[in-house]
Amino acid sequence: MKNKAKLVIIGAGIVGCSTAYHLAKLSWRDIVVIDRGSLFATGGSTSHAPGLVFQLNYSKTMTLLAKYSVELYSQLKTDEGQAFYTVGGIEIAYTETRWRDLKRKMGLAKSWGIEGTELLTPEQAKAKIPLLDTTGILGAFYVPTDGIAKALRAAEALANFAIASDAAKFYGDTEVLNIEVEQGQVKSVITN
Ligand SMILES: Cc1cc2nc3c(=O)[nH]c(=O)nc-3n(C[C@H](O)[C@H](O)[C@H](O)COP(=O)(O)OP(=O)(O)OC[C@H]3O[C@@H](n4cnc5c(N)ncnc54)[C@H](O)[C@@H]3O)c2cc1C
Known part of the structure; x- marks a missing residue:
């Protein structure tokens, strides 16, 4: 797993995927998206919404x-x-x-x-x-x-754009256990 990133997005539901997509459109790079569920039917709200x-x-x-x-x-x-x-x-x-x-x-x-x-x-x-x-x-x-x-298709398609633009890497089945903050800044995101 990539262990350094400019930005970590926790959650690959529609909001996390959309954030990665829109940042990719704005030419952001070096983004990591983490979800504790399997991609993209993570088990969050996006997996349940009739849409x-x-x-x-x-x-x-x-x-x-x-x-x-x-x-x-x-x-x-x-x-x-x-x-x-x-x-x-x-x-x-x-x-x-x-x-x-x-x-x-x-x-x-x-x-x-x-x-x-x-x-x-x-x-x-x-x-x-x-x-x-x-x-x-x-x-x-x-x-x-x-x-x-179709919420999962929308999430996956948005994520695919961010991945194809080389802006973001997505990791499923990875739980965030802690976020370490030093002097008001996030320094690390601890996963399992
Ligand atoms: C039954 C139901 C019906 C709905 N119907 C509609 C509808 O018809 N129309 C509509 O517009 N909206 C509907 N909604 C609301 C809509 O689904 C949500 O607003 C939307 O999916 C929220 O997206 P999200 O990305 O914020 O959250 P989620 O999709 O829940 O994504 C959050 C993600 O974070 C991950 N996560 C959480 N904690 C951690 C951790 N510690 N480490 C790693 N990953 C973590 C979760 O696994 C999850 O995948 C419905 C919701 C439900 C439950």
Whole structure:
């Protein structure tokens, strides 16, 4: 195992892999990524997530981050297949308050550049989700670019970019037991 590195990332879930990817894009080198689980199904949250990606959020920053994630994941694939399926997302309103809320979300989507969004009648929502029972539904908010990320494929593809750029080395089945700090600086990362 490489025993010196400029940067050590602990955890090869989506956040660790994405960090390595983005630093590689910024021309960082000499990164080590360590995970106690086997790569890339490490057993962390990323291994369990169904991967629903709804972009619209009341925070503009989070919405634009989710939009960027959709655009990035849409370009990723591994030998198992693509990392993102643009199946669209629908939120349903059963109450007047919720319906007003979805109309507000529609406005935010328009001003923040989430394209193709629509407010749907119950019948239009049912046309998209035939299993839907429309009883009591007032309307729905549809975001066609929402979708399902295959989280492990996305993580692996991001990691593969960092590896291929010679920016990072990944070590699975390696547990971090301690981090040694001297005068406020990390000096070593102790593994098993
Ligand atoms: C059941 C479930 C459903 C979810 N559904 C969704 C969803 O639909 N949409 C959505 O956006 N999000 C969803 N999430 C949330 C999403 O999965 C997490 O926000 C995301 O995966 C977190 O990524 P992470 O890289 O921070 O964490 P993790 O994937 O948990 O990665 C952390 C890694 O650190 C490693 N680690 C920890 N300690 C050590 C150590 N001492 N030494 C070495 N390695 C260590 C772990 O093994 C792990 O691999 C869901 C989560 C769960 C559990």
